[in-house]
Amino acid sequence: MSKNAGVICLWAGVLAMVCPLASADILLEKVDELSRQLEHQQEMIDVQKAEISALKANVQDVSEMADLANRIKWNGFISAGVAKVDASEEVQWGNSGPDNELDWNSDTIIAIQARFIITDSLQVVSQMMSRGGFESEFDADWFYLQYQVNENVDVMLGRVRPQFFMLSDYVEVGFAYPWIRPPAEVYDPIPTDWAQGVSLNMNWEGAGNTYHNAALQLLQSEDQGTVSRFDVSVIGVMYEFNYGPFTLALRGGSMRADTYLENETFRSVNRVLESFDEDIAIIPNEDTEITYRNVGIRYETEKWLILSEWATFDIQGLFVDTESYYLTLGRRFGKWMPHLTFAHHESTDDDIREDARIIDALGAATGGTIQEVAQGLWNQQNDSYTLGINYSFNSNTVIKLEAKRITNRDGTIAQFEKSKTTDEIDTVVIPEQDNIMIYGFVVDMVF
Amino acid sequence: MSQLIKMLLLMFPFFWAANVFAENIVVIVHKDSVINTISEGDLAGVYLKRKKRVDGQRLKVVDINNDSDIKAYFHEAVTQKTLQQLKAYWSRLIFTGKGIPPYSLDTEERVVEFVSRTPNAIGYVGKSKMNNRVKVIREIK
Numbered sequence: 001m002s003k004n005a006g007v008i009c010l011w012a013g014v015l016a017m018v019c020p021l022a023s024a025d026i027l028l029e030k031v032d033e034l035s036r037q038l039e040h041q042q043e044m045i046d047v048q049k050a051e052i053s054a055l056k057a058n059v060q061d062v063s064e065m066a067d068l069a070n071r072i073k074w075n076g077f078i079s080a081g082v083a084k085v086d087a088s089e090e091v092q093w094g095n096s097g098p099d100n101e102l103d104w105n106s107d108t109i110i111a112i113q114a115r116f117i118i119t120d121s122l123q124v125v126s127q128m129m130s131r132g133g134f135e136s137e138f139d140a141d142w143f144y145l146q147y148q149v150n151e152n153v154d155v156m157l158g159r160v161r162p163q164f165f166m167l168s169d170y171v172e173v174g175f176a177y178p179w180i181r182p183p184a185e186v187y188d189p190i191p192t193d194w195a196q197g198v199s200l201n202m203n204w205e206g207a208g209n210t211y212h213n214a215a216l217q218l219l220q221s222e223d224q225g226t227v228s229r230f231d232v233s234v235i236g237v238m239y240e241f242n243y244g245p246f247t248l249a250l251r252g253g254s255m256r257a258d259t260y261l262e263n264e265t266f267r268s269v270n271r272v273l274e275s276f277d278e279d280i281a282i283i284p285n286e287d288t289e290i291t292y293r294n295v296g297i298r299y300e301t302e303k304w305l306i307l308s309e310w311a312t313f314d315i316q317g318l319f320v321d322t323e324s325y326y327l328t329l330g331r332r333f334g335k336w337m338p339h340l341t342f343a344h345h346e347s348t349d350d351d352i353r354e355d356a357r358i359i360d361a362l363g364a365a366t367g368g369t370i371q372e373v374a375q376g377l378w379n380q381q382n383d384s385y386t387l388g389i390n391y392s393f394n395s396n397t398v399i400k401l402e403a404k405r406i407t408n409r410d411g412t413i414a415q416f417e418k419s420k421t422t423d424e425i426d427t428v429v430i431p432e433q434d435n436i437m438i439y440g441f442v443v444d445m446v447f
Numbered sequence: 448m449s450q451l452i453k454m455l456l457l458m459f460p461f462f463w464a465a466n467v468f469a470e471n472i473v474v475i476v477h478k479d480s481v482i483n484t485i486s487e488g489d490l491a492g493v494y495l496k497r498k499k500r501v502d503g504q505r506l507k508v509v510d511i512n513n514d515s516d517i518k519a520y521f522h523e524a525v526t527q528k529t530l531q532q533l534k535a536y537w538s539r540l541i542f543t544g545k546g547i548p549p550y551s552l553d554t555e556e557r558v559v560e561f562v563s564r565t566p567n568a569i570g571y572v573g574k575s576k577m578n579n580r581v582k583v584i585r586e587i588k
Binding site for chain 1: 523
């Protein structure tokens, strides 16, 4: 019997003594009934207590799961686009740009990023990306451990992006820039693929609402170029200054590359050239020195967008040294933003490839078939004008329509793809028309 | 022809349409915060997470978690970014591990509630939504 029921019985006893006997019987029955009800209620309370305990345990589990969910953050982006190069020859624009066929391959990308927060100062970031259509395989483009040393310094260790250009870090995130793809004139001389190593990143606040970012990167990469396979180490520095809508970005660095030429013709030419002088080899096999510089500016308000980069790329040997730049101007009208880009690209070391010994070596190695087109293959020059219009479908989605006119190539192959040289050097195509149009349409989305 | 010109002229406001919000926006902190006022430049730095501290205090920045009029108006006035530009800005940071957007809540009421319970929080709401447990440090007209 519960404590409450006992108290009621005590009161009932007292009442029974002071009341007539008949009333006492009725009272005792009532007391019994009340006692039974109380006991039942007590049992119900005990059951509910047990249920609450079980619920508490469940809440604890849910809370732990919620905590785990809070520690993993998912983000992603998708670009789905079609593009076509309007040329009579079979050519491809840039390292991975569009070709003659109208298809989804060149500008279609999907990526999913997971950020695992281990502690307040330690996180692991992994970004899986698939290029060239939804049936392609996913690769881990980014995979690094990031340690926040203090409010202003962090260290990234793992697979990261080398900081060659202003947009290197997010060169695939179409939503983050105005064009369908960044101008190949600046972005394609160096493949902006991943590398492994360490990146020391700093940021600090200056006087008068100025902000500064800097990074030092020590990276190593093995990659497959269009005509060579290389093992490269990179020392790169980056500095960015920001004041309101204005950003100035400076990047530079040097690379050391061990290179293996994939094409037998190139290898035989290289052997002949090296026998003359190492300086005129196509590319030294070991410890080739490569330097790069990049200056970028961004001015962006809710109405105006100005983006510009200037870049140089110097590589020891006959491979082309290049200088390139672009200037983009955009103006927002509500959800619409038309934009115009002028870009220029040229090789800056044409004179070294005019050496008679090189021409002769090329002729000897290829039976004379390469001599006529050698300059056009090696040297690069072009201007381009890109007119695009973007429509912000919502704050996560942009639809882009673009037309690019490539011109003033001066008979060179410019940034058109040269990968066919890996199989048979005679199949390399230099487009005959000087003016070539590229059309594209893409939907860029982040989530 | 004149009909077409008239139609285009009528469409012009849509092209130039700026976001409007029915009332003034107030930037709020906890009523006991040491911060009494904030400049527009500092506020932009705080909401783009470039500026880490104000008056020596590290702030927990709260934004609104949807494409609401108040969010659009606030960011156009303060960070000079449309919601799409803002998303692009955070995309550049999220996908490179350099930053994450501010903590965000669904409604202005929840922002007021959060700021009133969090000593180092900063948020913004319509003026009519504030209560006496928060302090206004800037008003945006």
